[in-house]
Structures are given as C-alpha cells and as structure tokens.
Amino acid sequence: MSLVAAPMAIVDLANSADQLQQAMEVEEEAKAEQQQQELGAGEQELSYSILMKGVRHLSDSGITRLPDRYVLPAPDRPGAGLATTTSTSRVKLPVVDLSRLRDPSQRAAVLQTLDAACRGYGFFQVVNHGVDGAVIAGMLDVARRFFELPLPERARYMSPDVRAAVRYGTSFNQAKDAVLCWRDFLKLACHPLRDVVASWPREPAGLRDVASGYAAASHGLFMELMEAALQALGIAAAAADGGVLGELAAGSSHMMTVNCYPACPQPELTLGMPAHSDYGLFTFVLQDHVEGLQVMHGGRWLTVDPIPGSFVVNVGDHLEIYSNGAYKSVLHRVRVNSTRPRISVASFHSLPAERVVGPAPELVDEAAGKPRRYMDTDFATFLAYLASADGKDKTFLQSRMLLHGAASSSSSIHTYHAHI
Template sequence: MEFERVQTVASLSFDRETIPEEFIRPEKEQPARTASHHGPVPEIPAVDLGDPDRENVVRLIAEASKEWGIFQVVNHGIPCELISKLQDVGKRFFELSQEEKELIAKPPDSKSIEGYGSKLQNNNQARKSWVDHLFHKIWPPPSINYKFWPTNPPSYREVNEEYAKYLREVADKLLTTLSLGLGLDGNALKEGAGGEEIEFMLKINYYPPCPRPDLTLGVVAHTDLSALTILVPNEVPGLQIFKDEKWVEAKYIPNALIIHIGDQIEILSNGKYKAVLHRTTVAKDKARMSWPVFLESPGEFVVGPLPQLVNKDNPPKYKTKKFKDYMFCKLNQLPQ
C-alpha cells in the first residue's frame, strides 16, 4: 500500500509554516492572486423545492442553470438528521489511522476511480491538490462494489444506503424540472443520460488544514463530467464558482444541497444549460469536507445533444459519444 500512502495529503509530514513545492499552484491560480468581486458579491441562486408553484420552481432552476450552471435547493425532502449522519460517518472514516483508510485504497493499476486516495487525473504535471478522497458507487445495486465501502464506522453502510434512497427521489425531481425548463417532456434528460441505469458515484472530499491556503487549492478549476452533481458541504467555506470573470464563493446554507450542472447535461441541452466552472480553496485551521454525488451515464451509454433541441437553425454543438470515451478524454486531458 505504499503507492497510495505517498498519494495522500493526510500522510504528509512537513513544516507547519510551509507546504511541499508540488502543492504550490502557479501564480495565476493562487487564491490570493486571483480576482475577486468589488462591491456587492452576487449569490448563487437558492430555490425552494417545496414551493407549491411548480412553474416558478421550473423557471428559477432553468434560469440558474443557464446563467450560473449551479444553484442550491432547500426543502428537498432529505431529513436533516440523515444529512448529519452522512457527514458524521464520513468524518469518522477520515479520522481513522492511515493504515486503516488504506485498506480500501484505490488499487494502483485500477481503471476505476473507486477507492481511497488522492490522485484522480492522469497527467504529467508535478502539481498536486490539497485533498484526499473516497469514491464509491451508491446506486444502482448492480454497480455497487462494497469492497470500497468503509466497514468502520459500522453504521457507514446503513447511512449511505438510506441516503441513496432519498437522493434518487431528489435526482428525479431535479431532472424532471430541468427537462421542463427546456420545454421538453419531464423524462427527457433522465432518459438521455441513461434512464434507470444512471450511476450514482459518491465522492467524499477531505481537505486537511493547510498552513498556506493562499498558495494551493483543494481542487483546481474544472467542470464535472457528470450529468448532474448533488453536493452536501460542511460548514467550512471553500467552493468557488467562476462567474463574470470573477471567483464567487458559495454561501453556506445549512442542510441545503448544492446542484452542479455537469458536462453531460450541457451536451444533452445542446448548450442551453451550462456546466459550472468551479474550484475549491482550503482553510488554515479547519478541515473542509464535502459529499458530492455524481450522476453518471453507464460507460457504454451514448450521450449527445437531444434530437428535440437540434435543427437546421440550431445544429449540434457537441459530439455524440459513449460516456466511457468522454470520461477517458476528460481524465487524460485529451480533446473531446
């Protein structure tokens, strides 16, 4: 397991006033040097999913997805107690010894991203991100590999299975609303992304306290390769969205879900909805954590602009391809 040990931030030993050179971002990416807003800072739209005026919900989500590529939802139906349990069991896993966490490490030769580790993208750059993570699928049952689910704490599996049950209902509601916002049948985007075979990939991000948060990033600027990402944060700020040539920090709303439009919905909508460019900063004295779930098409499933949104006046803006091929290009930083 030595391969994974050198890949994780939690296993580092270093001077508490500095960080290793490989974590220092180029100047143009350093949080202290990048532009911020002057005057009132715009806030990411927040939408009440419990609003009985369904047309208003559709309008607000569609507007946010076109203008921001991200929004937060409240009154989403997932019990607050369950979100707290999800956060608690994830936090307890990352507080385990390095040796115990490495029992479910991502194998060095694995083609999957599932498991505990740090390395995600395949590139030759020496720069690293200030984050450790755990990936595993939580739905549908045939896609789940329980060897990457922690057995400690003992309640981890029960809590995550309960969360998956509620999350599927939220995902269906969001995909339906986003479809209606395009003037389509409610099932259009879900079917276009894989229907009942859409895979729910959970990632737990753990960003340890960092002595020089001005020089590094938890996750560098990117868009998600998923169709949709549904994220639970903890109370430590850090998620930033690139809007109008500035980085905007996501305001923490207790028990809200943060919804990212991913690459596949941008493709399916032929560019009407925008995948959000975002990054994560880290804190000096606190550990930041987040629990995104990526809604991904099955590998062999073909995704492209929906035929209903394409005509001679609005030709396809994206290639149609298997999701596994899209993912390969994205992770290896190859052109699509």
C-alpha cells in the same frame, strides 16, 4: 572487597548511563533529521512515499511549510490573475425550493427559476428537499470519522484503478499530477446500490448504512430535478414517455466522492481542487459549515455562501451537451484555509457509462436557427481524452464543440474529472 566493588559498580553504572544517554541523543537526532526530511522542512522535498499517504497525514504530522509538490505556479494560485477573489467576493446562488416545485400551483414559477439558474450560473441551491436532517448530519459525521481512521485502515482502499468500486486516494491522480492538490477522497460507486454496498468500508461504524441511505436520497432528488430540468427545456419528461428520463429510471450511473480538505499551512499557494467541470448530468454537493467552494461567474471567482441543510447542485458536461448549450457546465474550484478542515460529499449522476450522449433532438433545428453544437460523446471517449491530453487545462467539453463561435461559457473549462 564489596566495599571497593560498590564504588566501581557505581562508576560503571554512571558510565553506562552516560553512554545510554549519548546513544539516545544520537538516536533522537537521527529521528529528528529523518522527520525533518519527511516533513519537507527547509528546502527538502517530501519523499514520494510520504506524499502518497495524503494530505490528512501531512496535516496531522504538523508541517508548517507546504511541500513543493503542492505549490501551484504563480499564475494558477488562488489570488492570481484577473479572475481573482477577495474575502468579500461572495455569491448567494439561486435557490430552488422543492416544496414549491411539488405544488402544482407554484411549479411553473420554480421551473423558471431553475431554468434561469442553469442558463446563467450553472449552479443553484436546493432547499426544502425533504431529506431528513438526520440523514444529512449522519453522512457528514461518517465522512469525518472515516478520515479520522488510522492511516493503515484508510490505506486498505488505495487503488490505482480509476474504475474501482471503492477507491481512497489524494489529489486527483497522485501518480500523474504534476502539482498535487490539497485533498484526500473516498470514492464510492453507488449503482446498483444493493450490489456495491458490501464492497464499501466497514469502518467507521455505520458507514455502510448511513452512506447507502444518503445515496438513495440523493438519487431520488436527482430524478426529481432531472424531470424538472427536462420540462423547463421543453422536452417530454415523464418516465412513461421514454426518452432520457425513462433511460435513467431503467439504469444510470451514480458515484459519490467524500472529500476531506485538512487545514493547510500555506493556503495561498495551493487549492483543494483546481478549476474543473463535472462530467455528468447533475452533481449534488453536501458540505459542512466551512466555506471553500468557489464558482466562476462574470469573470470572477465567487465564494458560495452555504445554506445549512441545503444541497448545492451544478450542471455537468452531459447536461450542457444534451441541452445543446442552453445549460452551462461552469468552472468551479475549492479553496482551503489554515485553521479548519472541510468535509464535502459530491454525488455525480448521469446516464450509464456506455451510453452515448448528444444534443436532444427536440433542441436541434437547423431551419429554425438552432444548429447542433456538440458532437456525441461517451465515457470511453472521455477516458481516451484524459489519457492523451496534458494534465493541465483539459478542455474536454470544448473538444466536443462543433460551433466554437457560439460557444458556451465553459469553453475554457479545465475538465479534471471529479469522478475518478
């Protein structure tokens, strides 16, 4: 009987194996179909929940086609329009050497360079700043490792609250942006530093110590450059004299945004960050060796040649207003590429959020032909503007201008607030 049962058992096992194989194939086909739908293959649009996981998640999943939500209208794409760029459209920004600025015998010459850069470019690079190379390398390292964390670990810090001390997200405002940009970010409030560090992510290892050390160094450089800029503008700059520098010494706003721009399957259709200006006094940008930052100058988009170990610094809306239009808060954007991820760390420095900012009294003289060019503004006014304006072409700085005929070079700014 066992001799008869054995072949029967073999047949049963074979049938079971066939059934199992068929079930596995069906299951794999279902998984493949689901993955195809999630990854946006063909004409499929990614589901909202997948999009909200960010571009690092999309890039890691191996997509080969850009999801529709990331495709810019043709006129807004990187190579469109007259203000376009080519691989050779590059710029070496003016260089401010802080070692020379600290030398009394050379300070005047460096102040002239700083003044010309703020008036003509709105951007410059800072070298010989004295920030330890280990601090810079450490910041880029923990930034990179944060975005390498598993998604659930990063997602713990997702928040719709733009005022949250810690906020992980994607695009600018993924809940409202009509077209998403190819960027994930970690926002860290940095003031007062001793009070906010405990709310920062514990992982990756060392993030709190490294990022707080970097934030302190960035703030120190900001205070030094702000003093120099005020001196170049002819405004009493010593903290002991009071004025804006004294206010900054007593209290300020400081926010740091760590940006990740993963490799993009179709970089010609999207941007890491669209054209925008920064809301504040000065922004300090630390970037790795992968280029991507572009500045609008002379009607063209120019790719910034990064100097290793330097900081790229740009004038913000607050400084343009405070300088009564002498210094320019100009358009800049970020392009992405198909082969290499890019990491940058932007530190935004300004006066406290509740502080009203207007032109410096020293720079307004109606009788001398120096009329007031801007209305006063504060952060609440800016947030109200964001809430009321269309998501594209937010010209906040232009909305504060009193004399549009004598407009600054930023009158066409798309003011997407890089802080939030």
